[in-house]
Amino acid sequence: MTKYLLTLMSLGAIVGFQSCKMKTTEAAVSGDAASKVYVAPGKYDEFYNFVSGGFSGQVSVYGLPSGRLLKVIPVFSQNPENGYGFNEETKPMLQTSHGFIPWDDEHHLALSQTNGEHDGRWLFANANNTPRVARIDLKTFKTVEVLELPNSGGNHSSPFITENSEYIVGGTRFSVPIADQEAALTQASFKANFKSTVSFIAIDPTTGRMKIDFQVVLPGMDLDLSRAGKGPSHGWFFFSTYNTEQANTLLEVNASQKDKDYIVAINWKKAQEYARAGKGKKMATEYYHNTLNEENHTATSEVEKEVLTLDPNELKDFVYLIPCPKSPHGCDVDPTGEYIIGSGKLAALIPVFAYQKITKAIADKAFEGDYYGIPVIKYEAALHGEVQKPGLGPLHTEFDGKGNAYTSFFVSSEIVKWNIKDLKVLDRVPTYYSIGHLMVPGGDTKKPYGKYVVAYNKITKDRYLPTGPELTQSAQLYSIDGDKMQLLLDYPTIGEPHYAQAIAADKIKAQSAKIYDINVNKHQYVSMGEKTTKVVRAGNRVDVYMTAIRSHLTPDNIEGIQVGDEVYFHVTNLEQDWDIPHGFAVKHAANAELLIMPGETNTLKFVPTKAGVYPFYCTDFCSALHQEMQGYMRVSPKGSSVPLKWHTGKTDSAAAVAAVR
Amino acid sequence: MNLKHFYVAAFAACFIIYGCGGSSEEKSVKDETPQQPVDESPAPAATASDKGIGKFQNVELTHPLDEGMVKAGQGTYDVKCGSCHKLNEEKLVGPGWKGVTDRRTPEWIMNFVTNVDEMLEKDPKAQAMLEVCMVRMPNQNLKDDEARAVLEFMRKNDGKN
Numbered sequence: 001m002t003k004y005l006l007t008l009m010s011l012g013a014i015v016g017f018q019s020c021k022m023k024t025t026e027a028a029v030s031g032d033a034a035s036k037v038y039v040a041p042g043k044y045d046e047f048y049n050f051v052s053g054g055f056s057g058q059v060s061v062y063g064l065p066s067g068r069l070l071k072v073i074p075v076f077s078q079n080p081e082n083g084y085g086f087n088e089e090t091k092p093m094l095q096t097s098h099g100f101i102p103w104d105d106e107h108h109l110a111l112s113q114t115n116g117e118h119d120g121r122w123l124f125a126n127a128n129n130t131p132r133v134a135r136i137d138l139k140t141f142k143t144v145e146v147l148e149l150p151n152s153g154g155n156h157s158s159p160f161i162t163e164n165s166e167y168i169v170g171g172t173r174f175s176v177p178i179a180d181q182e183a184a185l186t187q188a189s190f191k192a193n194f195k196s197t198v199s200f201i202a203i204d205p206t207t208g209r210m211k212i213d214f215q216v217v218l219p220g221m222d223l224d225l226s227r228a229g230k231g232p233s234h235g236w237f238f239f240s241t242y243n244t245e246q247a248n249t250l251l252e253v254n255a256s257q258k259d260k261d262y263i264v265a266i267n268w269k270k271a272q273e274y275a276r277a278g279k280g281k282k283m284a285t286e287y288y289h290n291t292l293n294e295e296n297h298t299a300t301s302e303v304e305k306e307v308l309t310l311d312p313n314e315l316k317d318f319v320y321l322i323p324c325p326k327s328p329h330g331c332d333v334d335p336t337g338e339y340i341i342g343s344g345k346l347a348a349l350i351p352v353f354a355y356q357k358i359t360k361a362i363a364d365k366a367f368e369g370d371y372y373g374i375p376v377i378k379y380e381a382a383l384h385g386e387v388q389k390p391g392l393g394p395l396h397t398e399f400d401g402k403g404n405a406y407t408s409f410f411v412s413s414e415i416v417k418w419n420i421k422d423l424k425v426l427d428r429v430p431t432y433y434s435i436g437h438l439m440v441p442g443g444d445t446k447k448p449y450g451k452y453v454v455a456y457n458k459i460t461k462d463r464y465l466p467t468g469p470e471l472t473q474s475a476q477l478y479s480i481d482g483d484k485m486q487l488l489l490d491y492p493t494i495g496e497p498h499y500a501q502a503i504a505a506d507k508i509k510a511q512s513a514k515i516y517d518i519n520v521n522k523h524q525y526v527s528m529g530e531k532t533t534k535v536v537r538a539g540n541r542v543d544v545y546m547t548a549i550r551s552h553l554t555p556d557n558i559e560g561i562q563v564g565d566e567v568y569f570h571v572t573n574l575e576q577d578w579d580i581p582h583g584f585a586v587k588h589a590a591n592a593e594l595l596i597m598p599g600e601t602n603t604l605k606f607v608p609t610k611a612g613v614y615p616f617y618c619t620d621f622c623s624a625l626h627q628e629m630q631g632y633m634r635v636s637p638k639g640s641s642v643p644l645k646w647h648t649g650k651t652d653s654a655a656a657v658a659a660v661r
Numbered sequence: 662m663n664l665k666h667f668y669v670a671a672f673a674a675c676f677i678i679y680g681c682g683g684s685s686e687e688k689s690v691k692d693e694t695p696q697q698p699v700d701e702s703p704a705p706a707a708t709a710s711d712k713g714i715g716k717f718q719n720v721e722l723t724h725p726l727d728e729g730m731v732k733a734g735q736g737t738y739d740v741k742c743g744s745c746h747k748l749n750e751e752k753l754v755g756p757g758w759k760g761v762t763d764r765r766t767p768e769w770i771m772n773f774v775t776n777v778d779e780m781l782e783k784d785p786k787a788q789a790m791l792e793v794c795m796v797r798m799p800n801q802n803l804k805d806d807e808a809r810a811v812l813e814f815m816r817k818n819d820g821k822n
């Protein structure tokens with residue numbers, strides 16, 4: 001037996017050695033890793049981990065440390081699993097000034113904060129492609145608001161948040177001509193016409209409702225990532241930039257000409273004062289503001305017509321630039337709020353700026369010049385120091401609250417731990433492979449939990465069973481409890497993970513909604529019990545007021561529908577028990593199904609194109625008689641004399657043909 | 662090679678035996694499994710009591726019937742109960758309500774509608790009904806006063822006064 005095990009072990013070692021071309025994972029994972037991430041069936045994870053879905057347009061929720069996928073929340077993309085963006089209630093969420101846009105690229109997440117700590121109320125998400133921001137309610141885990149951003153091209157430096165959730169930001173990645181103007185694609189035109197904007201989106205402290213308070217209009221450059229100040233630097237926002245060369249073609253060469261780009265420092269409190277004092281300019285524009293009302297389960301769109309803009313060339317002393325080598329990506333603020341860490345994608349060092357030095361440099365006017373009228377602070381005047389030779393391609397830094405920073409290195413595929421005060425490198429661990437963002441639970445707050453750092457990787461060759469040319473991307477969990485980081489686990493992610501947030505489970509778990517109270521269901525087409533179910537025709541529109549409960553739909557026989565009718569199935573789930581959704585699908589329906597939570601009403605639109613009998617049924621296995629939860633709709637040719645009638649069981653309501661005209 | 666197979670089989674067998682025999686371990690996992698949130702008020706042990714299992718051990722009936730409660734009970738019936746229960750003897754998804762106040766004590770009815778899951782797990786009469794209906798009665802999250810009003814509506818339906 002011993003001999004056999006030995007053979008097995010040596011075989012495993014050989015296989016491991018050969019398959020891991022870049023590094024041996026066996027060397028990185030030590031013996032007790034599994035026990036540190038094992039969460040027994042029925043036991044709860046310690047953290048909720050919200051991970052951006054990248055090109056999936058969604059947000060996924062994992063438990064930490066287990067890495068178990070708990071939920072996928074659709075935000076900017078339609079989701080056939082639950083009808084988001086397909087049903088009539090949520091279609092307005094994806095309306096924009098350019099029509100219905102059912103996909104986006106979701107990159108970063110921000111949990112709401114109070115006093116610089118996560119408070120568990122809301123989660124904000126950005127859409128990178130069609131500039132938008134969304135708010136997710138952490139009682140229901142539903143997307144409840146989507147706000148479009150005008151004058152923006154690529155909402156990348158978003159939705160980073162201030163320490164009391166005063167603002168989230170939307171900073172443009174592509175500079176664009178503002179007010180949707182057309183412009184020539186030449187360098188002269190670019191320099192003259194293209195601008196970058198930062199939208200300061202105010203958050204209503206009680207409702208969470210978003211509003212663009214003002215936009216700061218900057219010279220054309222690419223804003224990349226961002227962080228709000230905290231503690232002493234509360235009142236400031238910092239943005240990394242690239243392409244301050246203002247190239248409009250072949251940026252991989254042309255945007256790497258300068259030795260340093262900038263970190264843009266915006267004093268938002270001062271900007272807010274200017275805005276309040278009426279010093280901004282109102283600009284006519286058009287953008288959509290979509291909200292889901294959780295009392296009537298229905299989203300509506302409003303069109304906003306105006307945005308207030310602030311120009312740092314006219315209104316002085318609220319925007320400054322800090323040189324930062326070289327094509328910076330992250331610009332991250334440590335938990336004390338004193339240090340701002342830049343990360344040049346092409347730099348071989350990490351510059352650390354000190355907030356006190358920045359304010360002193362501004363007071364002393366220690367400027368090396370200006371960029372389109374905006375003062376540029378002398379690099380040395382703002383600098384706390386540089387981490388020398390930390391690795392290749394630093395991207396993003398998080399913190400453990402004990403004075404240590406953790407920086408991801410894309411090119412050298414590693415996480416490097418270093419000390420913020422003395423800038424000494426303390427530890428490094430490999431990632432598998434090409435890490436982008438990383439995340440420490442609470443690492444963007446005043447009080448990080450520490451404990452773990454999670455890497456979000458772009459490449460996973462050799463990590464999992466192959467799945468054809470496309471492999472899953474991954475997150476990797478490392479313990480940071482001790483002096484040395486320790487790889488514990490990796491788990492696949494949906495889409496391409498970018499930034500993530502994590503919050504102690506205790507801050508959310510107890511407030512999680514279990515049902516929607518049917519007694520306060522204010523949906524326009526609710527059926528308060530089976531007694532009120534009916535079918536109503538108005539011209540060629542037919543409204544079916546339907547209910548679902550274990551294990552039948554009411555009505556389950558419908559006749560008198562005609563080809564070309566617009567049939568709206570308004571299905572109310574009468575259940576009042578946790579986790580008893582009912583589904584609803586109709587043969588040949590051209591959109592998706594419904595997945596209706598207990599006490600909720602959802603609407604599926606169906607336009608039959610052919611006469612026939614159309615079965616419908618519940619899609620969510622709900623009871624022993626779930627399979628019996630089905631019915632029929634008869635569709636007759638247009639102009640047919642078949643009367644409108646419906647029933648369930650023995651009661652036939654043939655006489656009661658309701659017609660509204 | 663045969664020997665190797667033997668080792669694998671023996672090893673696997675040990676594992677299975679250990680896994681099956683480890684009842685104490687099984688139990689400890691089960692104990693940690695989160696329960697459905699159960700009412701905090703003390704519930705009596707599972708017995709074949711006429712009163713069922715739950716916090717209602719002494720329900721005061723009103724004579725004559727409280728018409729306000731009857732009306733409220735009917736409202737709740739229409740929204741939450743009527744999908745599955747007819748008011749005559751006929752079984753739909755659940756049993757018809759005619760005569761229910763003769764078959765069951767007021768306490769049992771109140772406990773059943775407010776403490777559905779525990780009743781279906783432990784109460785013999787509730788379990789017997791589940792075997793007939795094959796659909797667990799949905800926990801409709803009735804508040805205490807809603808349940809009481811429904812009881813009054815049932816009494817009215819049974820011609821009580």
Ligand SMILES: [Cu+2]
Nearest residue numbers: 582618622629
């Ligand atoms: Cu169902």
